[in-house]
Amino acid sequence: MDPHNSAQDVPRCDLCETALIHNYCDFCHVNLCKPCVVDHISDGYDKHKIVPFKERRSTLIYPKCETHPHKNCKFQCKDCNNIFVCSSCMASEKHGRHKFVEVTEVFKTKKDDIKKDTNELENHISPTYEEIACDLENQLANLDVGYEKLTTTMSKQGEQWNREIDIIINKMKTEISEIKVKHRDILQKHLDEIKKIQSLIKETLHALRKIEKSNEVSPTIEYSCKTRKFSKLPPKVQVSLPTFIPKQIDREKLYELFGQITPLSTATEENVLLLNQSNTSVKELLDEPELIATIQTGYRELRIVTSINEGKIWTSGEINDIKCFDIRGSNVQTIETDSEKIPNDIAIDSDGHLLFTSGATRTVNKVKNGKTEELIRFIEWKPSGLCTTSNGNLLVTLFSGDETQSKVVRYSGSTEKQTIQFDSDGKPLYSGNNKIKYITENRNHDICVADWWSGAVVVVNQDGELRWRYTSYPSVTKNELFQPHCITNDSQSLILTADCNNDCIHILDQNGQFLRFIDNCDLSGHFGLCVDNNNNLFVCECEKGNVKKIKYLK
Structure with a gap:
């Protein structure tokens, strides 16, 4: 029978291997019974530390001093690269006036x-x-x-x-x-x-x-x-x-x-370790996108649509009002702006308030409790595109008063936080003109701009560094010049941009790889677009004044 084990598997003394454990040597890590303690410390009491078994491993084992082997080092010298020192070392001239810390x-x-x-x-x-x-x-x-x-x-x-x-x-x-x-x-x-x-x-x-x-x-x-x-x-x-x-x-x-x-x-x-990050299920593209509904807005020149949830969409055209519709097509709210403040772009902030830019007055405005408040006013630049970010900031595209430069500016409230204008070689990222450059922030925090004049989707990371440009995909049926009009993204970090010359929408992944066209829903004319939180795509047709709801994900 194994002497270390009984029917109840009770631990035994490591020396005699028969008696029950009562003590423990914290220096030697040995289980001891009472009679064996004396034998264990017979070679010198200072070489051992006997404690009750329940208090085992409670004693710190200090390193021995190299200069004074009979002493333990219970301090470190901060002025000597934190070397271990004993009390004698601390009193020596070598460590005079040095600072020490307890081990x-x-x-x-x-x-x-x-x-x-x-x-x-x-x-x-x-x-x-x-x-x-x-x-x-x-x-x-x-x-x-x-x-x-x-x-x-x-x-x-x-x-x-x-x-x-x-x-x-x-x-x-x-x-x-x-x-x-x-x-x-x-x-x-x-x-x-x-x-x-x-x-x-x-x-x-x-x-x-x-x-x-x-x-x-x-x-x-x-x-x-x-x-x-x-x-x-x-x-x-x-x-x-x-x-x-x-x-x-x-x-x-x-x-x-x-x-x-x-x-x-x-x-x-770059794969960043994020704690408590919410998971979004992966969805695949439909083989054929489906037209779910068509909403008639009454606009003659419908340009912009935005939405957060499936219940409401906000729209704007070439007149000084912004209309809100429910999914049945009923006009549930109309915001009238000043005659000079025809919106260039609209967005919804994290509090659900409507935001819009006005190039004529050089302002970004907020509609709160039915009243329009001026949020940002520009002097030498005119705002065009607008979007909100995941952390509540605003991204605004602007062009200079002489219409030769364009840039993207990040705002926290009305405070400017970042300007994005040039690449690493000092060359302009965006074409210099007065064309509206619509903008969106992707789920990976990339900043995506539809540059209509240059015929490209320009994507930079959140630090403003150019990641990629997309200038269309070869197709035998899409022969007209690619000029992206509007841009949006979804929960899968897919980027959707409107190709009005070819009456279709391009879907790209977050790295600029072309995935497919949406060209089967009878789209026509210059159109804005947006995706709500449920991945419903809303597309507005300029001349018809319609907003089409399209399903493109499974």
């Missing part, structure tokens, strides 16, 4: 830091890496579905062609299969990297818990923060599926006109 204070502080780091690693950092790993695993799991959609689209197009294009179809399917392999390899590579980091986190947690339970001074004092290297998360991998673009049939150029597969696009973005 017990540093020990307690470090123990608190270790507990905090352990909690952060265990409850925040490690779960975040788990989410990243799950996201990559989901991308891998859904890979076949996405590629099956591609091959299905190709097959539908192929059914309309004669037998001559069968060879081309097979060749392009092979190309997709090769891209799929690359796609899988990229995701697997990043997943392996995440798994490796997760393993390191587990090892670090194990080491931290070991130190946390230990009462040894040196390992604790020498501990340095381990969370910093893990807090800087690796870039988030978003690998976009290639797209297949059908073309009109021409036997002389079968392979060229059958379609086009975009190359595999791998985009990385």
Whole structure:
């Protein structure tokens, strides 16, 4: 029978291995019964620290002084790079007039830091890496579905062609299969990297818990923060599926006109560790967007629409009033502005108040309790586009009085916080003219501007650094000049911009990759657009005066 264990598994003395434990040596970490205490300290009482078993590991084990081996170091010298010192060292000339700190204070502080780091690693950092790993695993799991959609689209197009294009179809399917392999390899590579980091986190947690339970001074004092290297998360991998673009049939150029597969696009973005971040479910695009409703506003030249919830939309045209409609098309409220204050753009702030810009009066205005208040007045610049941000700021696009410069300015209330005008090479980000540049803030805090005159969507990060420009997508059916009129975004960080010359809407991901057109809802004329909190798209048609509600996500 094992002498250390009985039927009740009672711990026994480490020396005699039979008697029950009564004491503990905090220096040697040995369980002792009463009779064995004397034997244990026989080599010198000062070499041991005997405490009741219930108070074990309560005694700090100080390091021995290198200069005075018979003494323990219970202080650190702040003027000598925090080296351990004993009382004799403190009294020596070498440390004269130096400042000292008690090891017990540093020990307690470090123990608190270790507990905090352990909690952060265990409850925040490690779960975040788990989410990243799950996201990559989901991308891998859904890979076949996405590629099956591609091959299905190709097959539908192929059914309309004669037998001559069968060879081309097979060749392009092979190309997709090769891209799929690359796609899988990229995701697997990043997943392996995440798994490796997760393993390191587990090892670090194990080491931290070991130190946390230990009462040894040196390992604790020498501990340095381990969370910093893990807090800087690796870039988030978003690998976009290639797209297949059908073309009109021409036997002389079968392979060229059958379609086009975009190359595999791998985009990385800075992945910031955010605590208590709300999760938004991922939604897919509908194969065919659906027209849900058409609201007649009565405007002759309808330009702007904005909405937060599904119940109400605000609209504005080329006259000095702003109308609010419910989803049934009933006019529930009308705000009349001064004859000079025809709105250039409108927005809703976090308190639900209506905001609008007026280039004629060079002001940003707020409508509160039915009364219009001047929020910001400009002297040398004129405001045009306007949007609110996730933290309650305002983003305003402006053009100079001589109509040669444009910029974006961030405001907190009426206080200017940031100006965005030039790229890293000192070149203008936006075209200089008096055209309204509509603006929106994406969910990742990117600032997106529809620059009609330059024919581009210009996107900068929240620091004002240029991320990308989008200048349309090649299409055999969209032949007119791309001039984005309005712009908005949704809960998926998708960006939607109005292409009025081609009577369609472009949908882009947050990295500027084209996803699809919305061109099947009989859209016509210059139109503004917005997306509410439920991902309903509202599009206003200028000449018809209608607002169309469109569903484009599953």
